[in-house]
Amino acid sequence: MEWKEILIRYGELSTKGRNRHAFTGRLRDNIRYAFADLPKFQIVTERDRMFIRPNDQETMDQLIKRLPSIFGIQSFSPVASCSQDLEDIKQTAIKVIESLDRENKTFKVTVKRSYKPFEMETNELQQYVGSNVLRAFSELQVQMKKPDINLHVEVRREAVYMMAQVIPGAGGLPIGSNGKSLLMLSGGIDSPVAGYQMLKRGVRLDAIHFYSPPYTSERSKEKVMDLAEKLSRFGASVKLHIIPFTAIQEQIQKQIPENVSMTTTRRMMLKIADLVREETGALAIITGESLGQVASQTLESLTAINAVTNTPILRPLISFDKQDIIGIAQEIDTYEVSIRPYEDCCTIFTPASPKTKPKLEKVEYYESFKSFEEMIEEAVSDREIMVFPKKKQQDKFSDLL
Numbered sequence: 001m002e003w004k005e006i007l008i009r010y011g012e013l014s015t016k017g018r019n020r021h022a023f024t025g026r027l028r029d030n031i032r033y034a035f036a037d038l039p040k041f042q043i044v045t046e047r048d049r050m051f052i053r054p055n056d057q058e059t060m061d062q063l064i065k066r067l068p069s070i071f072g073i074q075s076f077s078p079v080a081s082c083s084q085d086l087e088d089i090k091q092t093a094i095k096v097i098e099s100l101d102r103e104n105k106t107f108k109v110t111v112k113r114s115y116k117p118f119e120m121e122t123n124e125l126q127q128y129v130g131s132n133v134l135r136a137f138s139e140l141q142v143q144m145k146k147p148d149i150n151l152h153v154e155v156r157r158e159a160v161y162m163m164a165q166v167i168p169g170a171g172g173l174p175i176g177s178n179g180k181s182l183l184m185l186s187g188g189i190d191s192p193v194a195g196y197q198m199l200k201r202g203v204r205l206d207a208i209h210f211y212s213p214p215y216t217s218e219r220s221k222e223k224v225m226d227l228a229e230k231l232s233r234f235g236a237s238v239k240l241h242i243i244p245f246t247a248i249q250e251q252i253q254k255q256i257p258e259n260v261s262m263t264t265t266r267r268m269m270l271k272i273a274d275l276v277r278e279e280t281g282a283l284a285i286i287t288g289e290s291l292g293q294v295a296s297q298t299l300e301s302l303t304a305i306n307a308v309t310n311t312p313i314l315r316p317l318i319s320f321d322k323q324d325i326i327g328i329a330q331e332i333d334t335y336e337v338s339i340r341p342y343e344d345c346c347t348i349f350t351p352a353s354p355k356t357k358p359k360l361e362k363v364e365y366y367e368s369f370k371s372f373e374e375m376i377e378e379a380v381s382d383r384e385i386m387v388f389p390k391k392k393q394q395d396k397f398s399d400l401l
């Protein structure tokens with residue numbers, strides 16, 4: 001027996017009507033990008049499914065292992081193939097079932113006979129395969145309606161194909177199928193999870209980080225670079241913009257009363273993020289804000305912060321509980337990086353008792369004493385830009401970047 005190809009089901013994708021081609025094309029490109037390190041393989045796209053045909057079993061194994069992290073795939077199935085010889089069919093069926101968990105499982109065989117000269121009728125072949133499998137695995141129970149294991153056997157002119165396993169995919173939509181947004185990435189637990197949630201909905205990411213040397217160390221910057229790298233593992237590169245924020249924070253310390261300085265800090269961050277967003281062609285800004293988590297995340301605070309722009313701000317975690325966010329962070333492997341104990345530029349300047357209901361007019365009044373515009377422009381132009389992942393064959397798929 002040989003694993004021959006992988007059948008991919010799109011799920012949500014196939015409901016997208018006229019956009020379908022764009023979606024399937026994007027998924028195909030993303031698969032190529034994610035597996036650029038493997039020998040080249042064929043991808044065939046059909047209306048509601050896709051086939052991947054690797055040339056060797058090693059590539060096949062890698063695909064089966066790594067496909068579950070690609071967004072836009074509902075489920076997939078490895079497909080085996082063999083000759084039309086009855087003994088070969090029997091052995092292949094047994095090997096396919098052998099690769100599955102069989103304990104307390106129900107079972108049936110479904111035959112499709114597209115090659116008419118084949119020596120057995122459909123029912124006959126079904127009987128033949130079924131009885132041989134049951135003889136080999138006495139723990140299986142036959143059940144015609146909704147069995148746990150449905151062994152599909154298809155007799156085609158060139159070969160016989162078999163498939164029994166349905167492996168769940170990551171769901172969501174292919175990255176890039178919903179444009180690009182700018183993620184405000186701190187070193188905390190929440191913002192990487194927010195980025196992940198949007199990647200899953202097909203949004204490509206640029207990320208922006210504010211840091212304040214010497215108040216924040218090189219280590220806290222590395223932490224954010226590591227987080228951007230983790231996010232880039234989901235199948236699309238992430239460009240990270242690092243903004244020197246010290247001068248602005250010092251000016252805020254001087255100019256803005258302590259109890260609303262946090263609001264101004266956030267407003268300046270958002271203004272800068274919006275300028276970078278525009279420059280990079282991103283459409284929206286993403287944050288890790290979650291309602292009520294801290295003083296800056298009350299509705300009143302969010303409103304005062306938000307007032308600096310009309311750009312849509314996506315807050316995918318707004319209704320999430322912290323425990324749920326932590327759960328996702330662990331799943332996507334960002335948690336361990338996020339809890340490294342390095343200071344954040346905000347925590348260092350956090351006042352003892354920030355206002356939970358800052359008044360917009362007051363904040364604007366204090367900010368008007370001395371314009372921040374020049375400092376903002378300088379921060380934007382002095383930014384450092386890096387792309388993750390660092391060493392992939394990015395040139396090969398440069399249209400995806």
Ligand code: ATP
Binds near residue numbers: 208209210287288346
């Ligand atoms: P996180 O865990 O993402 O840091 P948080 O619960 O600590 O979130 P805040 O520190 O109030 O909440 O930050 C709210 C959001 O503002 C963050 O999720 C992030 O999107 C953005 N943000 C905060 N600090 C920075 C920073 N230094 N650079 C870029 N974005 C930031």
Ligand code: MG
Binds near residue numbers: 186187188344
């Ligand atoms: Mg934070």
